[in-house]
Every structure is written in structure tokens, then in C-alpha cells.
Amino acid sequence: MSATREAARGSGNLRRTMLCLAIVGHVAAAACAWMGEWAWALCVLLPAAFVVVHGSLWPHSPLFGPVLRSLPAKERLVWLTFDDGPDDDTDALLDVLDRYRARATFFLVGERAAAQPQRVRALIERGHRIGNHSMTHPAGRFWMLTPAAFERELRSTQDTIAGITGIRPRWFRAVAGLTNPWLDPVIRRNGLRRVSWSGRGFDTVDGDDARVLRRLVRAIRPGAILMLHQGLSPGRSPQLATALLDELAARGYRTVVPEPEDCLDATTSQLLKGVRPQSGVKVAVSPCEDNSAARASRPG
Numbered sequence: 395m396s397a398t399r400e401a402a403r404g405s406g407n408l409r410r411t412m413l414c415l416a417i418v419g420h421v422a423a424a425a426c427a428w429m430g431e432w433a434w435a436l437c438v439l440l441p442a443a444f445v446v447v448h449g450s451l452w453p454h455s456p457l458f459g460p461v462l463r464s465l466p467a468k469e470r471l472v473w474l475t476f477d478d479g480p481d482d483d484t485d486a487l488l489d490v491l492d493r494y495r496a497r498a499t500f501f502l503v504g505e506r507a508a509a510q511p512q513r514v515r516a517l518i519e520r521g522h523r524i525g526n527h528s529m530t531h532p533a534g535r536f537w538m539l540t541p542a543a544f545e546r547e548l549r550s551t552q553d554t555i556a557g558i559t560g561i562r563p564r565w566f567r568a569v570a571g572l573t574n575p576w577l578d579p580v581i582r583r584n585g586l587r588r589v590s591w592s593g594r595g596f597d598t599v600d601g602d603d604a605r606v607l608r609r610l611v612r613a614i615r616p617g618a619i620l621m622l623h624q625g626l627s628p629g630r631s632p633q634l635a636t637a638l639l640d641e642l643a644a645r646g647y648r649t650v651v652p653e654p655e656d657c658l659d660a661t662t663s664q665l666l667k668g669v670r671p672q673s674g675v676k677v678a679v680s681p682c683e684d685n686s687a688a689r690a691s692r693p694g
């Protein structure tokens with residue numbers, strides 16, 4: 395067995411161990427409370443609850459399922475991603491990406507996609523990829539959805555995007571990066587893989603473009619997954635994209651839009667089905683570069 399497979403298996407064992415400890419901790423705390431040992435109940439419950447809360451709220455936590463946080467690349471390439479679209483700025487954003495010969499993955503909200511199918515088609519026609527970002531974007535309660543609610547959110551988005559473009563997304567980005575134990579089986583059942591990010595500018599909560607850009611630029615490194623948003627004030631996402639693409643071009647970086655199973659050898663594909671708590675989902679980039687990479691270059 396290869397070292398990478400052994401690592402994947404070891405990571406899966408670690409995840410199962412952590413989950414078992416969390417469950418045992420909650421059961422033991424309930425037993426202590428039933429016996430009136432409240433101090434012991436609290437001592438056992440707190441660490442067990444911390445494991446569960448961390449797994450649910452930390453966007454990169456693989457506790458409840460594998461998640462890709464960065465690409466295993468040594469070259470100067472990044473995966474540019476835009477969440478929450480489409481919106482009225484999508485057309486302008488596509489023009490910016492064209493000017494820089496850059497490609498991106500757009501994690502669309504299903505109901506917004508259904509309302510603007512021409513923009514969804516334009517994303518594909520102009521060489522970009524589409525990911526699933528739920529149907530209704532229930533940011534405040536995503537972490538507490540039931541399996542049935544997750545199924546509705548993910549499947550209806552898959553169906554909506556496939557109905558418009560003929561292509562079912564392969565990547566899923568959790569709303570606000572939140573998860574719980576019921577999400578991962580639904581992700582897998584819908585043929586998706588979860589991806590988070592390695593860099594973001596907090597563009598939805600910080601109105602200062604300079605600060606947002608500084609955060610994104612600090613995150614530029616080989617294999618970085620950079621997250622920006624649509625749905626900001628009019629004109630803002632194309633402006634931020636322009637500034638970021640300028641920085642990427644100045645540093646000699648290019649953009650890639652990896653797709654999991656299309657691009658992978660058998661070993662790596664197998665790893666996608668496993669769990670790697672330390673480093674997230676394994677994915678290969680290089681086999682896809684000829685088809686999907688574009689060098690970010692300053693417009694002439």
C-alpha cells in the first residue's frame with residue numbers, strides 16, 4: 395500500500411476516533427447527570443461538546459467529512475472562487491476574467507441561478523466552472539439542518555444547474571463554511587466533494603477594499619484556494635477581482651479550475667473517497683492544466 399493511502403487510512407481512523415470520543419463523552423455526561431454527579435457531567439461534556447462545535451463551525455475541519463482546503467501544487471497557481479452568485483455584476487466580472495485570461499469556479503446559489511439562467515450559461519460558455527452552494531443559502535441555520543433539509547438544498551441546486559447547463563457540479567462549498575454530522579453523506583450521495591478555502595478577504599463584512607485585498611494577497615501561495623463573493627455593492631466584486639488579478643499577474647501566478655474525477659489518476663481518485671484530516675481531500679491539478687488553466691496576465 396502506498397504511503398499516501400496509508401496516510402488517508404490513518405486520517406480516517408483519527409476522524410472515527412474523535413467522533414467516537416465525542417459520542418462517548420456525551421453519553422458519559424448524560425449518565426453522570428442522571429446520577430446527580432453534575433461536576434463530573436460538566437467535566438466530561440465540555441471537551442466532547444468542543445469537538446462537536448469545532449467540527450461544525452470551523453470551515454476547514456474534516457471531523458464530519460473530507461474537505462479540500464488547498465491544492466497540492468508547487469507551481470505558482472491558484473484556484474479563484476466566487477460564492478453567492480449569480481448577480482447583476484456577473485457580466486462585468488466575466489469581462490474582467492476574460493481580460494486577464496483567468497478562469498474561476500462560481501459557487502452558485504440555486505434559487506439565484508434559476509432566476510438568471512442566461513448568466514449561468516454564460517459562465518460555462520466563457521470557460522468557467524460552477525459549484526453547488528445550496529439552494530437558498532440559509533446562512534444562519536445551515537449548521538443545524540437535518541439530513542432531509544440538506545438533501546433538498548443540495549439536490550435541487552444540482553438539478554437546477556444541470557437543467558440550465560447540462561452539467562452537474564462536482565464541488566460543494568458549505569454555506570458560511572458550516573457543517574454537521576449529517577452533511578457529508580448528502581454531499582457524497584449527490585456526487586459532490588466539499589471544498590473550503592485557504593484565503594479570503596472577508597469582503598462580505600469589511601467594506602474597505604484595501605484591507606480586503608491585503609488579506610487576499612497575503613494568502614497567495616502555490617495551490618491557494620482564494621474565495622471572493624458576489625452579491626456585494628454594485629461594481630465591487632469586479633473591482634476586487636481586477637485588483638487581485640493584477641497582483642496575481644505581477645507575481646507570475648496563473649489560475650486553475652480543477653475538477654475532481656475528470657482529472658485524477660486512479661490512486662488520487664480513490665483518495666478523494668477517503669478522509670485526510672490533516673490536509674483535506676487529495677486532488678491532482680497538473681493533469682487538468684492543459685484544458686482548464688489560464689495564465690493571469692495584465693490586459694493589453
Ligand SMILES: [Zn+2]
Nearest residue numbers: 477478569570
Ligand atoms: Zn455564501
